[in-house]
Amino acid sequence: MTGNGRVIAVDGPAAAGKGTLARRLAEALDYAHLDTGLLYRAIGLALLRAGADPAEEAAAVAAAERLETLDLGDPELRQDHVAAAATKLAVFPAVRDQLLRFQRDFAARPPGGKKGAVIEGRDIGTVVLPDAPCKLFLTASLEVRAERRLKELRERGVESIRSSRILKEMRERDARDQNRAVAPLRPAEGAVTIDTTELDADAAFEAAMNIIRSQRPFLDKG
Numbered sequence: 001m002t003g004n005g006r007v008i009a010v011d012g013p014a015a016a017g018k019g020t021l022a023r024r025l026a027e028a029l030d031y032a033h034l035d036t037g038l039l040y041r042a043i044g045l046a047l048l049r050a051g052a053d054p055a056e057e058a059a060a061v062a063a064a065e066r067l068e069t070l071d072l073g074d075p076e077l078r079q080d081h082v083a084a085a086a087t088k089l090a091v092f093p094a095v096r097d098q099l100l101r102f103q104r105d106f107a108a109r110p111p112g113g114k115k116g117a118v119i120e121g122r123d124i125g126t127v128v129l130p131d132a133p134c135k136l137f138l139t140a141s142l143e144v145r146a147e148r149r150l151k152e153l154r155e156r157g158v159e160s161i162r163s164s165r166i167l168k169e170m171r172e173r174d175a176r177d178q179n180r181a182v183a184p185l186r187p188a189e190g191a192v193t194i195d196t197t198e199l200d201a202d203a204a205f206e207a208a209m210n211i212i213r214s215q216r217p218f219l220d221k222g
C-alpha cells in the first residue's frame with residue numbers, strides 16, 4: 001500500500017482544470033492538497049537560477065536530491081519558462097524516483113493532521129499511487145486549454161503574449177509529457193475521465209464530487 005487509503009489522484013494535461021479542482025476537493029473534504037507539478041518546477045527553477053541546463057541529467061538529479069531545501073511557495077514557479085524547464089527534467093527516471101518518496105509520504109501521512117490527501121499531477125494514478133481508491137483524469141481540448149491559459153496570463157497583466165504561441169507551447173508540452181518513456185501522461189487503470197472542455201469550475205467540481213461520493217466506501221476504508 002502506497003497511501004493511507006484516503007487518496008484522490010487527479011491527473012491530466014496542463015490547464016485542464018486540475019489545480020482549481022484539486023484545491024476545491026481538498027477544501028470540501030478537509031484533505032491536504034499537493035500539486036506535484038510544483039516539485040518539478042522547483043527543481044527547474046533551482047537549475048535555471050544556477051545557470052544549469054534542465055535537460056542535463058546529472059545536474060537535474062543533483063537538484064532533485066535537494067528537493068527538501070527548495071521553496072515550493074516561490075511565485076516564480078508559476079511562470080512559463082519554469083514550466084518549460086520542468087517538463088525537460090521530468091523525463092529523467094532518476095529525477096522521478098527521487099520525488100516518489102516525497103509524494104508517497106505526503107499521501108501516507110498528510111500534513112496538518114488531515115485525514116486524506118488530494119494529489120494532482122501527471123502520473124499519480126499510474127505510478128506514484130497506483131492503489132489510490134479514487135482516480136480522476138481531467139482533460140479538455142487543446143484549444144480550450146490554451147484559451148484558459150491566455151486568460152490567466154492576461155489577468156496577471158501579461159498582454160504581450162500571442163495565442164498562437166501559447167497553443168504551440170502547449171502542444172509541445174503535451175507531446176513531451178505524453179511521449180516520454182517513463183511515466184507518460186495517460187489515464188490510469190480505473191480512472192474516471194472528466195472532460196472539462198464544456199464545463200466551468202463549478203460543474204467540474206460537481207462532476208468530481210459525484211464520482212467521489214459513488215466511491216465513498218473505498219475512500220472511507222483508510
Ligand code: DC
Binds near residue numbers: 083
Ligand atoms: O502541472 P504543471 O504544469 O505544474 O507541471 C509542470 C511539468 O512537470 C509538466 O509539464 C510535467 C512535469 N510533471 C510530471 O512529469 N509529473 C507530475 N506528476 C507533475 C508534473
